[in-house]
Amino acid sequence: xxxxxxDREDMATGGGGTSAAAAAAAxxxxxVPDSVKTxxxxxxxxxxDRNVYETHQMYEGGFHRLSDRxxxxxxxxxxxxVAPHCDGDHVFLLLYRELWxxxxxxxxxxxxxxxxxxAESWDNYCSLFSVVLQGVxxxxxxxxxxxxxxxxxxxxxxxxxxxxxxxxxxxxxxxNLLKQYDQAWSVYGVLNYLKALVEKSMIGEILERExxxxxxxxxxxxxxxxxxxxxxxxxxxxSMIGLLRVHCLLGDYHTGLKCLAPIDISQQGVYTTVIGSHxxxxxxxxxxxxxxxxxxxxIREFNKILLYILKCKQYHQNSPQYDQLLKKNEQMYALxxxxxxxxxxxxxxxxxxxxxxxEKYGDKMTKMHRxxxxxxxxxxELFSYACPKFITASPPVLREPFTNYxxxxxxxxxxxxxxxxxxxxxxxxxxxxxxxxxxITIGKLAKYMDVDEVTLRTILMTYKHKMHSIxxxxxxxSSADFDFYIDEDIIHVVESKLTKNHGDYFLRQxxxxxxxxxxxxxxxxxxxxxxx
Numbered sequence: 001x002x003x004x005x006x007d008r009e010d011m012a013t014g015g016g017g018t019s020a021a022a023a024a025a026a027x028x029x030x031x032v033p034d035s036v037k038t039x040x041x042x043x044x045x046x047x048x049d050r051n052v053y054e055t056h057q058m059y060e061g062g063f064h065r066l067s068d069r070x071x072x073x074x075x076x077x078x079x080x081x082v083a084p085h086c087d088g089d090h091v092f093l094l095l096y097r098e099l100w101x102x103x104x105x106x107x108x109x110x111x112x113x114x115x116x117x118x119a120e121s122w123d124n125y126c127s128l129f130s131v132v133l134q135g136v137x138x139x140x141x142x143x144x145x146x147x148x149x150x151x152x153x154x155x156x157x158x159x160x161x162x163x164x165x166x167x168x169x170x171x172x173x174x175x176n177l178l179k180q181y182d183q184a185w186s187v188y189g190v191l192n193y194l195k196a197l198v199e200k201s202m203i204g205e206i207l208e209r210e211x212x213x214x215x216x217x218x219x220x221x222x223x224x225x226x227x228x229x230x231x232x233x234x235x236x237x238x239s240m241i242g243l244l245r246v247h248c249l250l251g252d253y254h255t256g257l258k259c260l261a262p263i264d265i266s267q268q269g270v271y272t273t274v275i276g277s278h279x280x281x282x283x284x285x286x287x288x289x290x291x292x293x294x295x296x297x298x299i300r301e302f303n304k305i306l307l308y309i310l311k312c313k314q315y316h317q318n319s320p321q322y323d324q325l326l327k328k329n330e331q332m333y334a335l336x337x338x339x340x341x342x343x344x345x346x347x348x349x350x351x352x353x354x355x356x357x358x359e360k361y362g363d364k365m366t367k368m369h370r371x372x373x374x375x376x377x378x379x380x381e382l383f384s385y386a387c388p389k390f391i392t393a394s395p396p397v398l399r400e401p402f403t404n405y406x407x408x409x410x411x412x413x414x415x416x417x418x419x420x421x422x423x424x425x426x427x428x429x430x431x432x433x434x435x436x437x438x439x440i441t442i443g444k445l446a447k448y449m450d451v452d453e454v455t456l457r458t459i460l461m462t463y464k465h466k467m468h469s470i471x472x473x474x475x476x477x478s479s480a481d482f483d484f485y486i487d488e489d490i491i492h493v494v495e496s497k498l499t500k501n502h503g504d505y506f507l508r509q510x511x512x513x514x515x516x517x518x519x520x521x522x523x524x525x526x527x528x529x530x531x532x
């Protein structure tokens with residue numbers, strides 16, 4: 001739902017113009033429209049009655065419609081104003097404030113959220129998560145809401161880190177407020193809450209028990225049909241994805257993938273039931289795999305999610321997350337182009353995804369194989385477009401001269417990535433030669449590459465190193481589509497053979513022919529109708 005208000009990572013920084021300023025000036029925090037009173041009382045009743053379906057309808061549809069109708073440029077009424085319509089329920093008001101701050105972050109960026117408001121949102125999340133962690137919550141909430149809660153928590157952390165790092169044009173009052181709220185949205189606080197939700201929910205143990213048939217977590221989509229609550233359990237589940245995202249923002253990809261390890265992303269799971277959760281999981285998993293040189297893992301998962309989006313995106317056109325879905329789709333194509341340029345694995349790509357990729361980046365991928373200045377510029381461009389909005393974990397020093405630090409983390413990650421690309425410059429040459437031979441002597445290959453034999457052995461060892469990585473289980477895995485070994489100065493090349501899934505090919509052709517037959521039938525009917 002949150003994505004309906006804004007692109008979650010490219011926030012508008014301009015104001016809303018005269019109308020927005022006028023609306024803000026006319027805003028009366030004590031006024032609660034009748035439609036909002038009805039919304040709050042009904043939402044409260046549905047949550048209290050554990051009616052997940054109606055709660056989801058009001059959360060996903062009602063809140064969005066009322067925001068467009070009454071609060072396009074102004075905040076919702078404060079929690080104190082709506083408290084009489086929900087019996088002053090403490091937990092419900094924490095949930096309401098979570099929606100209030102999410103709407104404020106989405107709609108009021110141009111007018112400027114103060115450090116105090118950002119700190120209040122942090123305090124509300126702390127209070128809400130503390131209530132959940134204490135185990136006093138006995139309600140069922142839609143998975144969409146619980147995912148959005150974790151997603152927004154991480155987003156607001158990222159947004160605050162970017163905000164506090166832009167010091168150059170801040171007023172002295174803003175600097176003083178940053179000093180006053182220096183504990184808000186600390187990286188330790190964010191990580192601690194996410195980890196606490198994972199541990200307290202015992203979601204890792206639940207997923208392990210499910211593997212041996214002792215749990216029905218995936219079958220029930222995480223809901224509890226025996227009178228219990230799904231809130232802690234699902235917040236713990238989604239927090240594993242949140243931890244992956246936070247560690248990607250910090251550049252700690254190994255820890256991020258380790259946090260996600262209990263979720264088997266090679267299978268359908270609860271994370272796939274919410275489209276935002278599905279895309280965020282695979283996007284960050286794929287990006288982390290790219291940065292750790294686990295290219296095959298990244299290619300395989302990007303291919304699966306892009307094929308899914310290609311087939312199913314028309315069903316999400318009315319979804320509030322549709323714009324974000326399209327943007328992440330384009331970013332993942334860019335990341336897939338990078339992965340395939342560094343580690344050609346065309347056999348892993350579905351025909352339809354490959355066609356789309358060729359249309360979008362075919363020319364650029366050809367240039368990327370040259371490893372000249374133009375190629376590096378394209379790597380730079382695609383990485384900058386598709387990477388997460390990195391953050392620096394430590395707050396800036398709040399003393400003059402004030403400068404902006406918000407791009408420092410991004411520049412560091414870009415520098416490391418391009419350094420890796422440059423290290424692979426010679427590997428493209430060695431790969432093209434080895435693909436031509438099943439056996440070749442060291443001396444002959446050294447002559448072809450115009451290097452001495454000692455240098456060639458170094459290049460071969462570099463290729464071995466760059467095309468191997470460590471997976472989450474600590475095992476060494478290969479990302480190359482062929483391997484080689486040296487025996488008495490002779491290089492023996494062994495090309496891996498991928499088992500083709502002929503069933504999928506025949507199914508695709510059957511579907512194509514069925515579509516053609518349907519079109520011919522329609523054409524035949526139209527022809528007969530005209531003849532009559």
